[in-house]
Amino acid sequence: MDAAAGGQQVPRGVLVLLCPLVVLNAAFIAHHFISPSLQYEGGGGWALQAAQEAEAVASIACSGHGQVFQDGVAGEGGRPVGDPLFMEPYWRRHAAASAVVLPGWHRMSYLTTDSLFQSVELENQIRRLHSAVGNAVVDGKHLVFGTGSTQLINALVHALSSYLSPDATLPPVTVVATAPYYPQYRSQTTMFGGRKYRWGGNTALWANATARRSFIEFVTSPNNPDTLLQKPVLGGSSAIVDHAYYWPHITHIPAPADEDVMLFTMSKLSGHAGSRFGWALIRDENVARRAYEYVQNSSLGASQDTQLRMLRIVKVILANLRGEEDMLAFGHDVLRTRWRRLSDIVSRSRRISLQEIHPQYCTYFNRVREPSPAYAWVKCEREEDGDCYQALLRAKIITRSGVGNEATSRYTRMSLLKSDDDFDVLMERVTDLVDAEKCDAPRVSSM
Amino acid sequence: MDAAAGGQQVPRGVLVLLCPLVVLNAAFIAHHFISPSLQYEGGGGWALQAAQEAEAVASIACSGHGQVFQDGVAGEGGRPVGDPLFMEPYWRRHAAASAVVLPGWHRMSYLTTDSLFQSVELENQIRRLHSAVGNAVVDGKHLVFGTGSTQLINALVHALSSYLSPDATLPPVTVVATAPYYPQYRSQTTMFGGRKYRWGGNTALWANATARRSFIEFVTSPNNPDTLLQKPVLGGSSAIVDHAYYWPHITHIPAPADEDVMLFTMSKLSGHAGSRFGWALIRDENVARRAYEYVQNSSLGASQDTQLRMLRIVKVILANLRGEEDMLAFGHDVLRTRWRRLSDIVSRSRRISLQEIHPQYCTYFNRVREPSPAYAWVKCEREEDGDCYQALLRAKIITRSGVGNEATSRYTRMSLLKSDDDFDVLMERVTDLVDAEKCDAPRVSSM
Numbered sequence: 001m002d003a004a005a006g007g008q009q010v011p012r013g014v015l016v017l018l019c020p021l022v023v024l025n026a027a028f029i030a031h032h033f034i035s036p037s038l039q040y041e042g043g044g045g046w047a048l049q050a051a052q053e054a055e056a057v058a059s060i061a062c063s064g065h066g067q068v069f070q071d072g073v074a075g076e077g078g079r080p081v082g083d084p085l086f087m088e089p090y091w092r093r094h095a096a097a098s099a100v101v102l103p104g105w106h107r108m109s110y111l112t113t114d115s116l117f118q119s120v121e122l123e124n125q126i127r128r129l130h131s132a133v134g135n136a137v138v139d140g141k142h143l144v145f146g147t148g149s150t151q152l153i154n155a156l157v158h159a160l161s162s163y164l165s166p167d168a169t170l171p172p173v174t175v176v177a178t179a180p181y182y183p184q185y186r187s188q189t190t191m192f193g194g195r196k197y198r199w200g201g202n203t204a205l206w207a208n209a210t211a212r213r214s215f216i217e218f219v220t221s222p223n224n225p226d227t228l229l230q231k232p233v234l235g236g237s238s239a240i241v242d243h244a245y246y247w248p249h250i251t252h253i254p255a256p257a258d259e260d261v262m263l264f265t266m267s268k269l270s271g272h273a274g275s276r277f278g279w280a281l282i283r284d285e286n287v288a289r290r291a292y293e294y295v296q297n298s299s300l301g302a303s304q305d306t307q308l309r310m311l312r313i314v315k316v317i318l319a320n321l322r323g324e325e326d327m328l329a330f331g332h333d334v335l336r337t338r339w340r341r342l343s344d345i346v347s348r349s350r351r352i353s354l355q356e357i358h359p360q361y362c363t364y365f366n367r368v369r370e371p372s373p374a375y376a377w378v379k380c381e382r383e384e385d386g387d388c389y390q391a392l393l394r395a396k397i398i399t400r401s402g403v404g405n406e407a408t409s410r411y412t413r414m415s416l417l418k419s420d421d422d423f424d425v426l427m428e429r430v431t432d433l434v435d436a437e438k439c440d441a442p443r444v445s446s447m
Numbered sequence: 448m449d450a451a452a453g454g455q456q457v458p459r460g461v462l463v464l465l466c467p468l469v470v471l472n473a474a475f476i477a478h479h480f481i482s483p484s485l486q487y488e489g490g491g492g493w494a495l496q497a498a499q500e501a502e503a504v505a506s507i508a509c510s511g512h513g514q515v516f517q518d519g520v521a522g523e524g525g526r527p528v529g530d531p532l533f534m535e536p537y538w539r540r541h542a543a544a545s546a547v548v549l550p551g552w553h554r555m556s557y558l559t560t561d562s563l564f565q566s567v568e569l570e571n572q573i574r575r576l577h578s579a580v581g582n583a584v585v586d587g588k589h590l591v592f593g594t595g596s597t598q599l600i601n602a603l604v605h606a607l608s609s610y611l612s613p614d615a616t617l618p619p620v621t622v623v624a625t626a627p628y629y630p631q632y633r634s635q636t637t638m639f640g641g642r643k644y645r646w647g648g649n650t651a652l653w654a655n656a657t658a659r660r661s662f663i664e665f666v667t668s669p670n671n672p673d674t675l676l677q678k679p680v681l682g683g684s685s686a687i688v689d690h691a692y693y694w695p696h697i698t699h700i701p702a703p704a705d706e707d708v709m710l711f712t713m714s715k716l717s718g719h720a721g722s723r724f725g726w727a728l729i730r731d732e733n734v735a736r737r738a739y740e741y742v743q744n745s746s747l748g749a750s751q752d753t754q755l756r757m758l759r760i761v762k763v764i765l766a767n768l769r770g771e772e773d774m775l776a777f778g779h780d781v782l783r784t785r786w787r788r789l790s791d792i793v794s795r796s797r798r799i800s801l802q803e804i805h806p807q808y809c810t811y812f813n814r815v816r817e818p819s820p821a822y823a824w825v826k827c828e829r830e831e832d833g834d835c836y837q838a839l840l841r842a843k844i845i846t847r848s849g850v851g852n853e854a855t856s857r858y859t860r861m862s863l864l865k866s867d868d869d870f871d872v873l874m875e876r877v878t879d880l881v882d883a884e885k886c887d888a889p890r891v892s893s894m
Contacts, residue, residue: 083558085555088555089552091555092551095550097551098551099549099551100549101547101548102546102549103538103542104539104544104546104759105535105539107721107722108530108532108535109530109532110530110720110721111530147598147723147746148746148747150747151745188745191745192639192745193641194640194642194643267557273556274555274558275750275751276594276746276751277750297631298601298638298745299598300597300723301723302750303721303749303750303753304723305722305750305756306750306752306753309752
């Protein structure tokens with residue numbers, strides 16, 4: 001996730017100020033009108049009451065620029081930053097189709113009706129989705145659910161290293177990624193690493209490694225943070241290919257991915273980051289079994305509440321694919337418009353630049369599509385802006401420094417997945433930053 | 448969780464046979480009547496549709512002896528075994544008050560409105576609950592949520608061992624528990640253990656350990672499997688006290704627990720095992736911070752969908768405490784009735800025996816209460832029944848062998864938390880087993 005992004009605190013602060021009455025109303029509804037002491041002794045109507053409550057709270061929307069949650073506590077800063085909220089308008093439009101109702105007696109078991117930790121029906125729908133979108137080959141693959149793809153990062157390292165380093169006499173497996181890489185691979189492998197596997201850093205360090213050493217290589221494609229499609233670089237390594245962003249609203253799809261171990265997440269597909277739901281597609285049965293056992297041992301599976309909700313979400317996505325209300329077309333529209341706006345502004349700048357992305361043919365849309373990356377990978381061009389994150393922060397633009405990705409501090413990541421309001425504020429501030437260049441003294445060194 | 452328990456497969460199989468039409472109906476509803484392609488363009492009524500659907504599915508209840516889930520796939524064995532479904536009738540009675548509605552746009556963020564991975568409002572309600580029940584002191588404690596208390600097992604080992612063994616030159620911390628203990632402590636510590644901590648087995652092995660060795664001791668109180676209240680036995684160890692069962696429907700509460708590190712879970716409090724929600728109460732700020740970071744690093748928090756649902760559940764419990772619809776009184780009634788039924792049958796047996804539990808004063812009920820344990824810790828008394836699990840299995844009673852608890856195979860655990868139907872079948876089979884003793888030849892060795 002993106003813990004830091006473009007300047008949302010001011011508009012949210014304003015929204016909170018505009019909506020105090022609304023927060024009070026929600027609290028009133030939550031504590032009095034729909035008090036838990038109201039009990040229906042079975043029979044019809046129980047779900048309607050919950051539904052009416054949800055609608056009452058949902059209708060309090062601060063003119064569409066904020067929202068009140070059922071457990072909202074009036075805070076200082078308002079909403080958090082950096083979330084993939086760009087999909088929220090789509091789900092507001094599809095509120096009926098996408099809603100689930102969970103009465104207290106529902107889903108109490110550890111297991112699904114199939115006596116598994118994961119829903120077979122949800123697995124079937126996910127397989128259908130991959131096949132219909134054409135972004136991954138599911139035949140001959142095993143599917144393992146996790147509490148977000150985050151939980152599966154270490155589940156897969158664990159599963160593969162049990163295979164690569166089956167006994168204690170062998171050296172630990174070295175876990176690597178090519179910089180700039182997603183920092184969670186490092187932080188999680190460092191936290192969990194021990195006898196069987198250890199974090200080894202950038203693949204560049206291991207280009208001449210001896211053949212006897214075993215590697216697990218994380219490959220994110222499209223990459224987080226720089227959004228380029230990637231392949232493993234260490235020959236003979238076991239690759240975990242993180243396809244979190246390999247969906248046609250975020251990237252072109254040249255062909256279905258078919259690697260041995262692949263990671264996906266709802267966070268970036270539908271924007272449901274808070275649900276914590278991800279899955280792995282794994283060719284080898286033993287690796288899949290070990291990953292499933294890891295999830296079972298560390299958390300007894302992913303939340304059944306969430307699995308039920310994700311089933312509904314995936315069904316809505318599937319039912320609308322290639323239709324007028326295609327979620328992927330919606331997402332692509334949002335992101336390509338954002339990228340175009342940002343690119344237009346930055347094209348006037350000599351101070352900051354963005355990664356280059358070209359329009360490419362996409363098998364899903366069956367045409368050449370405009371770029372729509374999840375992130376801008378910003379480079380500060382001026383010599384004195386060696387810490388690009390700090391340079392942008394002075395312009396009230398919050399990004400995530402490239403240092404965390406093992407890139408240099410000259411780079412920083414800007415999320416384009418945020419809410420519409422937050423993105424508008426980001427654009428205002430980037431425009432101010434670029435406009436201010438005209439006022440700067442001309443710089444000899446860059447002539 | 449209890450992966451094996453008393454003989455549910457036959458009755459559930461029968462239910463599946465009785466309800467094929469019902470499963471078809473649910474599938475029809477899911478795929479046609481409430482197809483995801485139905486879209487409401489905002490406005491009123493979206494939640495009502497979802498609610499009507501949930502009620503339609505919920506009303507298909509196989510005369511109260513089974514249920515159809517919205518993502519149900521007709522399976523062979525029917526419902527899984529060993530779940531804490533004893534609370535389901537309570538939540539069916541309180542369907543209205545306990546229901547939550549989650550439209551697609553709700554809770555998409557990684558974070559709550561307070562920019563945290565965990566809901567402050569849910570934390571407040573949990574603190575209120577502990578104070579009102581009187582089973583734990585929350586003042587001066589930090590609260591950390593997890594994907595079940597299961598995720599927090601290793602989160603706490605990680606957090607404490609960072610403290611006990613801060614650098615690599617120190618020997619690993621030894622993680623122990625007193626047999627019979629909950630096997631997940633061993634399986635998880637063995638899976639994650641490495642440089643900083645290692646599984647050390649039964650505390651009995653370490654009674655004479657040198658003072659230089661650091662220990663983390665798991666203490667489950669009441670204990671799983673034998674349901675007795677427990678204290679740490681190794682002086683000077685850091686204890687993680689698992690109070691999963693320290694609620695007045697399952698045990699008497701002599702006083703509020705006030706250990707430095709305590710674990711709780713919704714699975715055993717309300718029966719919502721599938722939601723995967725647990726929490727730790729931690730006195731030391733640094734230990735709490737490390738545990739919170741562990742959860743963040745390994746899964747980016749617990750599901751927000753589940754947090755919202757648990758908020759509602761806790762509010763219902765709180766609103767009814769000590770009233771006519773007290774969930775804890777309901778749970779106690781169910782479990783004490785079950786214990787009495789089982790004890791009555793087993794009292795006629797010379798082949799199997801149960802742990803002894805006496806009525807004790809409980810501060811919550813403000814009276815001496817009858818025993819209501821979550822598990823029967825069954826001992827096979829005959830010499831030839833050295834493998835008690837197998838002996839019961841031959842009578843079609845599925846239990847969990849004491850071997851997993853590092854007890855001898857002469858013991859086995861029988862869950863009393865299952866559904867009413869499953870418990871009835873269990874009682875039938877235990878009755879058959881005991882009645883069959885009369886037909887056995889008198890045994891000289893036991894005279």
